[in-house]
Every structure is written in structure tokens, then in C-alpha cells.
């Protein structure tokens with residue numbers, strides 16, 4: 001039975017990447033060592049990290065005045081690193097409260113003594129739509145923090161909110177490389193790899209060089225300047241995670257790049273949203289214009305139906321469609337590596353489940 005993993009993260013990887021890892025594992029490029037065992041200072045790894053950075057630059061058209069940095073500590077660590085490196089003039093940032101990860105970013109920024117002003121929030125709407133800027137704010141900010149794709153609530157920005165020249169810092173963890181954005185719209189992009197780029201242990205930061213040039217005396221592991229100078233190898237980097245990201249990036253290039261991925265993600269999510277909007281049993285609660293291409297949230301309004309559905313789906317080879325504990329219901333994550341056939345199978349299963357349900361009620 002073909003099994004599809006709809007997990008929000010760590011998430012499904014392309015089959016060909018898993019196969020490549022398997023082939024490479026005992027002896028990487030006939031070195032007699034696995035990638036897990038080679039020095040990060042070796043030529044073999046040097047080539048891996050250079051190629052990954054180069055492919056990422058190509059795929060996202062990253063200009064030369066931006067650094068591409070690889071960190072550990074997850075995207076969560078960047079919620080501290082971004083204010084430490086960038087919020088040094090006003091010690092004040094603006095934030096759009098689009099849900100859980102925005103609030104987490106706010107909490108971490110406050111801990112490093114940064115004032116955070118929430119300029120708009122859709123908490124009252126249970127985050128079923130995106131907050132937007134209405135008035136131009138009075139205060140000056142080091143940056144505006146946004147979450148391009150809200151993994152838990154299932155919303156995503158198509159157009160990036162801006163306040164004049166204020167740099168935008170974007171947590172792009174869950175639609176990085178899955179939806180096309182212009183890098184020059186951002187001062188900084190952060191993305192944990194385990195959603196759409198590979199495995200946990202690696203976080204990518206793409207940051208405009210002039211924004212972090214003046215930060216001083218930061219802990220080394222949070223210091224953008226240092227990581228930029230040392231090409232992300234100040235200490236031992238997550239060698240295996242960078243290797244996997246390199247394979248995923250190569251796969252992405254072969255598939256046709258980010259715009260092609262966006263088209264496919266659009267097509268996959270349309271298939272599911274169209275079904276949900278027609279259904280009398282299931283509802284997609286997110287406002288249509290704000291719907292995420294990569295994380296589709298849906299509900300029935302009845303917890304026992306949800307648990308039956310999730311259990312039956314699992315038996316049918318459709319894994320991890322349980323919603324986040326904060327939202328409940330169901331969530332299907334349709335990242336780049338999820339094939340269209342996986343969504344077809346999910347929709348056909350949901351249709352069958354619904355038919356059975358109305359047969360009994």
C-alpha cells in the first residue's frame with residue numbers, strides 16, 4: 001500500500017532523496033566513510049555546503065548583498081537571534097499577530113529586551129484570516145516581523161505587508177521554497193529545514209548584510225556577522241542536515257524550481273479545498289483569500305468523528321492528518337515533496353468517509 005505522510009514537520013521528503021541517502025550512506029563518493037563521519041573541514045563537505053548555498057541562491061534569486069547562513073537551534077533560536085542582530089537602533093520591533101508562531105517570536109524577542117508592538121491581530125477571529133496593516137504606525141521600528149505561512153492555523157500571505165522602508169523579517173519555515181516570494185521584499189528570511197527543505201537540525205537565514213553589520217558582542221552561536229565571515233562554519237555545522245538539504249535543493253532544481261513548486265502546491269491544495277468547500281460534513285475554516293498552499297486545516301465540529309476519521313485514514317495509508325492540539329480538527333500538510341497522487345488519495349478517502357457517514361445519519 002502506498003503510504004502518504006501529511007505531517008506538518010518533520011515532514012515527508014522526496015522518495016528519490018531518501019533513495020540517494022540510502023545509496024550514499026555506507027561510503028560517500030567512495031570515500032569509505034558516511035557523510036555522518038566526514039570532517040566539516042574536508043573537501044567532501046566543503047563541496048556539499050558550497051553547492052547547497054549556490055543552489056539556494058539560484059532557486060530564490062538571492063542578491064549578492066544578502067548572506068545565506070546555516071544555523072542550528074531551529075527557527076525558534078532565530079526568534080532570539082533576529083532581534084539581537086537587527087533590533088539595535090530602536091530596540092523596538094513591530095509584529096503582525098497571525099497565530100502561534102508569531103506569538104512565540106514575540107515572547108523570545110521580549111526576553112532579549114526588545115519592545116514588541118503588535119500592529120494587528122486576528123486572534124479574535126481564531127486566526128482564520130490574516131492580520132493586515134491599516135494605519136501607518138507612529139513609532140519607528142528596527143523591523144516588522146511576519147509569519148509568511150501559519151503552519152498551525154493554515155493561512156499564508158500572498159502579498160507581503162510593508163511599513164515604508166522598515167525591513168521585513170519573515171518566518172518562512174512552512175512555505176519556504178513552496179511559494180514564490182521576492183527576496184528583496186525582506187530584510188531577513190528564516191526557515192527551519194524540517195518542513196520543506198530537509199530534516200531537523202538546520203535553520204536557514206537569508207539576511208541583508210547591512211542590517212546586521214553593527215551588532216556587537218553577541219554570543220557566537222547567535223552572531224550573524226561571525227557566521228557570515230566563517231561561512232556558517234564557526235563551529236561544527238549540522239553536517240548531515242546540510243547534506244540532506246543539498247539533495248532536496250538539487251531535486252527542486254530538477255523539478256523546475258520554486259514557481260513550478262508553487263503551481264503544484266496550488267493545484268494540490270485546490271483539489272482539497274474544493275472538496276472541503278463542497279462537503280456537508282467537513283469545513284475549511286480559513287478565509288478563502290488567506291488560505292495556505294502548504295497546510296490545509298479542516299474540521300467537522302465533532303471530536304469523535306475526527307478521531308474516527310484520523311484512525312481510519314491511518315489504516316488507509318494516510319498518516320498524520322490530526323490537527324495541531326491548539327486548533328483541533330484535521331490538518332493536511334502538502335509540502336513540496338507531497339505528490340498530487342497523495343492528495344487525490346486523501347480526497348477520495350474523505351469522500352468515502354463522508355458517504356458512509358451520511359449513510360448512517
Ligand SMILES: *Cc1c(COP(=O)(O)O)cnc(C)c1O
Pocket residue numbers: 009073074075076077101147149150151171172173174192193195
Ligand atoms: C515549525 C515552525 C517553527 C518552529 O521551528 P523549530 O525549528 O521547531 O524551532 C517556527 N515557525 C514556523 C512558521 C513553523 O512552522
